[in-house]
Amino acid sequence: GQQLNQSPQSMFIQEGEDVSMNCTSSSIFNTWLWYKQEPGEGPVLLIALYKAGELTSNGRLTAQFGITRKDSFLNISASIPSDVGIYFCAATFLDNYGQNFVFGPGTRLSVLP
Amino acid sequence: EAQVTQNPRYLITVTGKKLTVTCSQNMNHEYMSWYRQDPGLGLRQIYYSMNVEVTDKGDVPEGYKVSRKEKRNFPLILESPSPNQTSLYFCASSLGGTKREQFFGPGTRLTVL
Numbered sequence: 001g002q003q004l005n006q007s008p009q010s011m012f013i014q015e016g017e018d019v020s021m022n023c024t025s026s027s028i029f030n031t032w033l034w035y036k037q038e039p040g041e042g043p044v045l046l047i048a049l050y051k052a053g054e055l056t057s058n059g060r061l062t063a064q065f066g067i068t069r070k071d072s073f074l075n076i077s078a079s080i081p082s083d084v085g086i087y088f089c090a091a092t093f094l095d096n097y098g099q100n101f102v103f104g105p106g107t108r109l110s111v112l113p
Numbered sequence: 114e115a116q117v118t119q120n121p122r123y124l125i126t127v128t129g130k131k132l133t134v135t136c137s138q139n140m141n142h143e144y145m146s147w148y149r150q151d152p153g154l155g156l157r158q159i160y161y162s163m164n165v166e167v168t169d170k171g172d173v174p175e176g177y178k179v180s181r182k183e184k185r186n187f188p189l190i191l192e193s194p195s196p197n198q199t200s201l202y203f204c205a206s207s208l209g210g211t212k213r214e215q216f217f218g219p220g221t222r223l224t225v226l
Binding site (some may be wrong): 004016031033035040041042044045048050090092099100101102103104105106111 | 116117158161163171213217218
C-alpha cells in the first residue's frame with residue numbers, strides 16, 4: 001500500500017533552535033496534514049495543506065506541500081520546551097472511491113533547555 | 114465543547130471475548146475513522162465512514178468490524194480479539210468532503226491476553 005517516510009526519526013535540539021522535518025512518498029496525494037502527539041493524548045492537527053506548492057504558517061510553525069505532490073516539510077522556529085512530542089505527517093488522496101488516510105511513522109522531538 | 118469521545122479508555126481482555134469500543138463526536142461530522150497505533154509503525158487506518166451507512170476498509174481491516182447507524186457514533190467491534198490486536202486505538206472525525214482536517218479522540222489502550 002501507500003507509505004510515507006519521515007525524517008529524521010528523532011532529534012534532540014537546544015531551546016531556541018529552528019527545527020526542520022520532512023515527509024516523502026512515492027505516491028501522489030492531494031492533501032497533506034501535520035499532527036503533533038503528546039504522551040497519553042491523541043494527535044492534534046497543526047497544519048493542513050491542500051494545493052501543490054502551498055506554504056502555510058501557524059504561529060512558529062510553517063509547512064509546505066511539495067510541488068511534486070509527493071512530499072511535505074514542517075519547520076518550527078525558535079523551539080521551546082512545549083514543542084516536545086511526536087510529529088506525524090499524514091496524507092490522503094480523495095477520489096470517488098473514498099478517503100483513505102495514511103500516516104508517517106513520526107519524528108520524535110526533544111528540546112533541551 | 115467540540116470533541117471526540119472514546120470508551121473505554123483502557124481495556125484488558127482475553128482472546129476470543131467479543132468487545133466493542135465506542136466512539137462519538139458532537140461536531141456533526143460526516144467522516145469518521147478508526148486507527149491503531151503501534152510502536153514504530155505510526156497510525157494505521159482500520160476502517161472509515163464517509164457518512165451514515167457508508168463504511169470502507171482502511172489499510173488494516175482484518176479482525177475488525179464497524180457500523181455507522183447514526184452520524185455521531187462509529188463503534189469498533191472485535192468479534193474474536195487476538196493478542197496481535199493489542200494496541201492503542203484512536204477514533205477521528207472530520208467534516209468530510211474537501212474538509213479533511215481530522216480531530217482525534219483521546220485513545221483506547223487495549224490489551225488482549
